[in-house]
Amino acid sequence: MLNKALQEPTEAIADSQSWQSRQMIQSVLHDLNSPLSLLSCVRNEVKNWNSETSELIILAIQQIEKISGEFRNSQPVLPKREPKEPEPTLKIAPPQNTQVILETKERNFSAVSEFIKNLRRFKKMKQLEYSNLTIDLKIEKDLTKNSQIRGSIEGWTRTLSNMVNNSMEAMSSQANAKIEITLRKIQNPESKSNYLEISLRDWGTGFEESLLAQFNSASEQQPLRVTSTKSKNRGYGIAQILRWITETNSTIEFANCADGGQHTKISIKSDGLTF
Known part of the structure; x- marks a missing residue:
């Protein structure tokens, strides 16, 4: 091929x-x-x-x-060529389903049930990739009933893979590394909007405080301004994670834990989750 x-x-x-x-x-x-x-x-x-x-x-x-x-x-962008002679302007009516296409692209929801199936496979692959890693995957009951999340399954898998890789760099000296990934549904008390929360917890070196403030304040209007986030032999890859969070209109929160390691929470807009 x-x-x-x-x-x-x-x-x-x-x-x-x-x-x-x-x-x-x-x-x-x-x-x-x-x-x-x-x-x-x-x-x-x-x-x-x-x-x-x-x-x-x-x-x-x-x-x-x-x-x-x-x-x-993927096709390269061809340079614009000016016609040798003026060409008549053709008025072409836009297709009737243009708005439908735009709305579908904007929504871009994925079934939670398929996301969870993929997450279980992802867990197995990461544990094969890192022989010293154990991933504890916790999924809230009744989470998949007619529910969807914003963004593609591939996009969320890449984001989680980046996060796991970062955690493994932070735990590179540990013979037995452990990561907890938890999925649960939450609701904004003010807007009553429903979200799927993904949290990842590790027991590594944690974030440097100077970088932690930058991570949590970064946004589309105020992007991450560090060219390299490698610290204590840890490559965070936060810029790539934040880019996907922005594209899916999700939120993310980073924190260090008192007993070591870090805890990251992602809230994804969901459709169909019930309480």
Whole structure:
């Protein structure tokens, strides 16, 4: 699949990119293809995998295929070319379903039930990635009844993965690292709006106080102004997390714990949660 893309670059790329740019794109696609080929070989050649490990390998292959497909199908922006001769202006009426498309894109809700299924798989994959990690996943009962959350499942999975990676850097010296992830429904007492709350707790080095204030005050109007948040051998990745929080109109709160580690809470606007 990727080999074909390497041999047959799109006309848009051929027209608008230099030879050096095409070489760079091919190099990136090759890098994407390498781990995919390796995983496929392992999956097909190695015998006696248990069902859980096989499922996780298949999920990893699917994720890499999805990322490489999105990259391969993206089209570069072509330079605007002025016509040699004036062309008549055509008045084209907008499609009748334009408003519907915009509203669907704006809402972009995902089913909580599917999110939870994906979260259970995510837990298994992270525990395989970090052999010294135990994730304690706590999910409130009756959480999935006809409920949705704002944002894509892939987006929230990437955000949680970033958070877990940050926590593992903070607990890099621990032989047995533990993370608690809790899902529960909450309600704003003033607006009566319903939210899904995701909280993550670790027992690492915690946040530096000087950075903690910046994290909690950052917003779309006042973005994070630090170029690097690495501290005490910890890469927070907070800028990427905050960007997704802003895109989904969610809220996030960071805090250090008295007995060590940190506690992060995310509130996601939900539709269908009942109390």
